[in-house]
Amino acid sequence: MADVPALVEQAREGRPRAVARLISLVEGASPQLREVMAALAPLTGGAYVVGITGSPGVGKSTSTSALVTAYRRMGKRIGVLAVDPSSPFSGGALLGDRVRMSEHASDPGVYIRSMATRGHLGGLAWAAPQAIRVLDAAGCDVVLVETVGVGQSEVEIASQADTSVVLLAPGMGDGIQAAKAGILEIGDVYVVNKADRDGADATARELNHMLGLGEARAAGDWRPPIVKTVAARGEGVDEVVEALEKHRAWMEERDVLADRRRRRAAHEVETIAVTALRERIGDLRGDRHLPALAERVVGGELDPYAAADELVAGLTGE
Numbered sequence: 468m469a470d471v472p473a474l475v476e477q478a479r480e481g482r483p484r485a486v487a488r489l490i491s492l493v494e495g496a497s498p499q500l501r502e503v504m505a506a507l508a509p510l511t512g513g514a515y516v517v518g519i520t521g522s523p524g525v526g527k528s529t530s531t532s533a534l535v536t537a538y539r540r541m542g543k544r545i546g547v548l549a550v551d552p553s554s555p556f557s558g559g560a561l562l563g564d565r566v567r568m569s570e571h572a573s574d575p576g577v578y579i580r581s582m583a584t585r586g587h588l589g590g591l592a593w594a595a596p597q598a599i600r601v602l603d604a605a606g607c608d609v610v611l612v613e614t615v616g617v618g619q620s621e622v623e624i625a626s627q628a629d630t631s632v633v634l635l636a637p638g639m640g641d642g643i644q645a646a647k648a649g650i651l652e653i654g655d656v657y658v659v660n661k662a663d664r665d666g667a668d669a670t671a672r673e674l675n676h677m678l679g680l681g682e683a684r685a686a687g688d689w690r691p692p693i694v695k696t697v698a699a700r701g702e703g704v705d706e707v708v709e710a711l712e713k714h715r716a717w718m719e720e721r722d723v724l725a726d727r728r729r730r731r732a733a734h735e736v737e738t739i740a741v742t743a744l745r746e747r748i749g750d751l752r753g754d755r756h757l758p759a760l761a762e763r764v765v766g767g768e769l770d771p772y773a774a775a776d777e778l779v780a781g782l783t784g785e
């Protein structure tokens with residue numbers, strides 16, 4: 468058994484091994500998970516969580532690394548969580564991340580962690596926010612969450628961030644693909660990376676059009692900026708940080724940040740509760756009530772809905 472209070476204390480002092488151990492306990496759904504989360508709860512809420520999402524190869528890891536450099540220059544402590552919702556293995560992409568982040572490997576002010584779901588469907592939905600809590604409690608000022616993959620999983624991870632950055636790169640149809648994947652709705656800040664390549668301006672224009680940014684907005688509405696970067700050379704990265712800080716300030720002025728966090732917490736609680744319920748329901752085949760109810764349904768004594776109601780009431784002790 469891990470000494471959770473000692474680990475939490477060491478994590479607060481910024482000891483990377485303790486942080487790693489706590490995330491492993493979370494990720495592995497340790498029997499001590501509840502103890503860990505209870506110990507962390509009073510220490511959380513200080514970190515600004517930024518989600519970085521986009522199609523494979525668009526430059527998320529390179530951009531994340533460049534953002535780490537920029538934030539470190541500002542003296543901030545940074546956590547990086549690279550999550551791969553699609554891959555059942557912690558293989559190529561994550562290995563590549565490690566290489567691209569290697570310049571920060573020896574910096575005690577930076578904590579980098581990769582997570583794969585190992586094919587565990589829905590596994591990420593609860594593990595990622597808990598890992599973010601570990602980094603938050605460990606004193607990270609900013610937590611950058613990079614998601615590999617496309618589609619629903621990206622949208623889900625993005626919903627766990629205070630600010631979502633959507634990355635695109637020049638190229639035919641990238642914008643359209645993004646629109647299809649539903650990630651055009653989630654950006655607070657848009658970045659057209661690889662601006663050293665042809666077509667960056669066209670991509671930015673296309674994006675501007677698709678987002679309807681030319682249209683009038685109500686005063687005080689957030690207008691997502693589009694920033695062009697060459698992440699590989701660190702160009703434009705300060706502008707991204709500036710856009711992030713602006714968005715954060717905008718959210719704080721309007722209670723949007725607190726509101727997003729409340730909604731996130733509600734979603735988190737719901738996910739955990741649904742998982743617990745599903746586990747109990749999964750046990751039902753061995754439950755003696757189920758065959759009895761089935762018998763009554765077959766006999767026409769009960770309809771299946773009423774039977775299900777009875778079953779659920781029994782589960783939740785209502």
Ligand SMILES: Nc1nc2c(ncn2[C@@H]2O[C@H](COP(=O)(O)OP(=O)(O)OP(=O)(O)O)[C@@H](O)[C@H]2O)c(=O)[nH]1
Pocket residue numbers: 521522523524525526527528529530560563567615616660661662663664696697698699700
């Ligand atoms: N030309 C150019 N190449 C870039 C730029 N930024 C990143 N790259 C390259 O694009 C490739 C992919 O970069 P990554 O940062 O790994 O992209 P990613 O989105 O994290 O990729 P996955 O995690 O595999 O989805 C690498 O070879 C980078 O060197 C850029 O601004 N310009």
Ligand SMILES: [Mg+2]
Pocket residue numbers: 527528529560564613615
């Ligand atoms: Mg990557």
